[in-house]
Amino acid sequence: MNCNDFNCSQEHLGSLERTLLESNYLKELQKFTGLPKQKLVAELEIRKKFLDKLVEQNIREITKVSEMEKDFLGKRKTFGEL
Numbered sequence: 001m002n003c004n005d006f007n008c009s010q011e012h013l014g015s016l017e018r019t020l021l022e023s024n025y026l027k028e029l030q031k032f033t034g035l036p037k038q039k040l041v042a043e044l045e046i047r048k049k050f051l052d053k054l055v056e057q058n059i060r061e062i063t064k065v066s067e068m069e070k071d072f073l074g075k076r077k078t079f080g081e082l
Contacts, residue, residue, distance in 0.1 A: 026041070050069075050072050
């Protein structure tokens with residue numbers, strides 16, 4: 001498990017804790033997309049809300065998740081917009 005921007009420990013197995021270290025993932029996304037960090041963070045938050053909604057609705061079956069994800073992404077016009 002790579003914990004570049006999270007503090008992972010055996011005593012908190014299965015949990016992640018935010019740190020002040022910058023995410024390598026965000027840096028790579030910025031290089032790949034050319035988008036500013038704040039736009040990427042906003043997009044990740046939108047996608048997190050979508051996934052949280054699936055959890056709240058207890059939707060876990062892979063075919064249903066896939067169907068809903070395709071619908072969600074299909075409705076997206078640009079990064080950060082629905």
